[in-house]
Structures are given as structure tokens and as C-alpha cells.
Amino acid sequence: MNLTNRPRRLRRTEAIRRMNRETRLSPEALIYPIFVDETLSGMRPIDSLPGQNHYGLDSVCAAVEECLAHGVRHCILFGLPTHKDECGSSAWAGDGVIQRAVRAIKARFPDFTVITDVCMCEYTSHGHCGILHGCEVDNDSTLAHLAKIAASHAAAGADIVAPSDMMDGHVAALREELDRNGFQQTAIMAYSAKYASAFYGPFRDAAGSAPSFGDRKGYQMDPHNRKEAHRECALDAQEGADILMVKPALSYLDVVRECADAFDLPLCAYSVSGEYAMIKAAAAAGLVDEERIMCETALSIFRAGANMLISYYAKEIADAIRRGDIG
Ligand code: PBG
Numbered sequence: 001m002n003l004t005n006r007p008r009r010l011r012r013t014e015a016i017r018r019m020n021r022e023t024r025l026s027p028e029a030l031i032y033p034i035f036v037d038e039t040l041s042g043m044r045p046i047d048s049l050p051g052q053n054h055y056g057l058d059s060v061c062a063a064v065e066e067c068l069a070h071g072v073r074h075c076i077l078f079g080l081p082t083h084k085d086e087c088g089s090s091a092w093a094g095d096g097v098i099q100r101a102v103r104a105i106k107a108r109f110p111d112f113t114v115i116t117d118v119c120m121c122e123y124t125s126h127g128h129c130g131i132l133h134g135c136e137v138d139n140d141s142t143l144a145h146l147a148k149i150a151a152s153h154a155a156a157g158a159d160i161v162a163p164s165d166m167m168d169g170h171v172a173a174l175r176e177e178l179d180r181n182g183f184q185q186t187a188i189m190a191y192s193a194k195y196a197s198a199f200y201g202p203f204r205d206a207a208g209s210a211p212s213f214g215d216r217k218g219y220q221m222d223p224h225n226r227k228e229a230h231r232e233c234a235l236d237a238q239e240g241a242d243i244l245m246v247k248p249a250l251s252y253l254d255v256v257r258e259c260a261d262a263f264d265l266p267l268c269a270y271s272v273s274g275e276y277a278m279i280k281a282a283a284a285a286g287l288v289d290e291e292r293i294m295c296e297t298a299l300s301i302f303r304a305g306a307n308m309l310i311s312y313y314a315k316e317i318a319d320a321i322r323r324g325d326i327g
Helices: 007-011 014-019 060-069 097-108 139-156 170-180 198-207 227-238 250-262 273-284 290-303 314-323
Strands: 030-037 043-045 053-055 074-080 113-118 160-163 187-194 243-247 267-271 308-311
Touching: 007 014, 030 060, 030 097, 030 314, 053 060, 060 074, 060 097, 060 314, 074 097, 097 113, 097 139, 113 139, 139 160, 139 170, 160 170, 170 187, 187 227, 187 250, 198 273, 227 243, 227 250, 243 250, 250 267, 250 290, 267 290, 273 290, 290 308, 290 314, 308 314
Parallel strands: 030 053, 030 074, 030 308, 074 113, 113 160, 160 187, 187 243, 243 267, 267 308
Antiparallel strands: 043 053
């Protein structure tokens, strides 16, 4: 037959298929989450996230060394403090768990990018992401606390602060406080479109940050909404965000595409704990090929338009890229 169009011509050999890839991945675009537990020495496996560990302050540099061994050059830090109270005061303590972890990493690996999650839920006794007035998280009084937390992370040497609280006006509040303290060069990666998602379940077990009552629907976004994500990104961009984020990733690839097209800022996607845990569980049950599912999901997020990816699989994805399995 004389078919003019035969797309299969470009699928004929492995070399041609690789040449023809529309999506290119790089280990440089991968960010690995590290959980630092102030009460721990050494490291301890996280039950809800098979293959992941809690690190004590004495072993956080070992976590970084492992990243570097796989070619991953960026991390995002989450802290588990010894002490929690109503207003999450250990979140901005100069010698808090994250502040100490950042200093330890930066002293040994000054070129390794350290991003810090700026939120209060791991530090408050009630597990909500801000200051409570009655049963509600009060937006405006929370802002000042978030700003203090971000400035304390910057003072410790964080390269990028990432507010994940979903308070209105948070980026402006952080930018102002950072600048006022001389941290003009500290970038803000805003969790802009962060949905109230069931996919955070394993993280909340790992970080001890589940709310003690209610849920986060009063501040995180409703999963039904797409236009609202656009609005959240626009607000964060106006307020001075350097990087926007969509979170979770897999159930929100439409939002990733939309925000990648609509804004000229770099876009990060966060493939969250539930996405990772589901693949792990399905693989452990012998139902899927873990490696291939990991690759396919990661590349789908980049294909949707993400410029960078936070993933618990960051090290394994970097290996797969190097092998040529993706990217
Ligand atoms: C803190 C925060 C959460 C995650 C990142 N930062 C939990 C939440 O919002 O409840 C979730 C990350 C994951 O599930 O991997 N607010």
C-alpha cells in the first residue's frame, strides 16, 4: 500500500525512537524530599513510605551524599521537631530542626540546593497549617509567623523557601520579610495550586502533621477546580513568586499543563507521598512493574509541562534517565 503518512517510520528502531522523543528529562530537574527528625540519631525507615527514611541531624549529610551519588542536586527539607505548641514556635527557632539541618548541609555541600518547606503543621500541637482562632486557621495572623519562619530558614542558608500553607497573601508576606532582613537573593517556590488531597496521607504519617480535628479544606483547594488554580498562580506571580507549583501531580496533569502554558515562571510539580506509596504497594503485590510505572508517571508530568519535579523516586528516576530508559 502507498500510505503517505506512516508514523511508525519514526518508531522503527530504538535509536530513532530516542531521537524522536518530544520530552527530555534531566536529573538536574529532580528534587528529593528529606525528612529530618530532631529526636533521632542515625536514620529510621518510614513505615508509610517504603524505601524512605527519617534522618537525624547527625545523618542528614548522608542523605545528601546519597542524592549526589545518583546525580540529584536539590532537596526539599521537612522537619519533625521535638516540641510542638499552639503557635508552632519551634518552626522559626534559630536552632530549630530545619535551621540546623540547613546549616549542616550547607557547611559540607555549599552547591547542593536546599529548599525548605515553610509551613506550620509539623510544628503546631493541633496539626493545622497556621494560627487558630476558634476552629479556623486565621489567615492574617498566620502570615507574620510564616514570614518569620522563611527568614529564619534563609538566615540558616536555604537557597529557596517553599510556602505550602495556602494562606492568601503568603508570597507577598514572605518576600517583604526576606527583603527586610537582607535576603533579596532567597527565592520563593510557591505551592500555588495545592489541592486538599487524599494523596497526602502517607506524608502526614511520616511528618506527624495530620490535623487533630477537621481537615484542610478551608485553605487548600477544592479538587473540582481548574480556573481557581490559574487564579492562585496569578496571585503568587504578582506577589513575587520565583517558581510556581502544582500539587499533587498525577491527578492534576491538566492543571500542570494549564499553568505551564499560562505563566512565564518556571513550574514545579510535586508527585506526593500517596502517588509514590500506591506504586510501591502495587509493585509489592506483583501487579505492576515498578521501574516502568515510575518512569512513565515521571515523564507524564514533564510532558504535561512541568519544568521540575519533586519526587520520592528522584534518585531512581535520575538513574533511569542516565540509563536512557526515559528522557
Ligand atoms: C505541609 C505539607 C504537606 C505536604 C507537603 N507539605 C502536607 C499537607 O498539606 O497536609 C504533602 C507532601 C506529600 O504528600 O508528599 N503542609
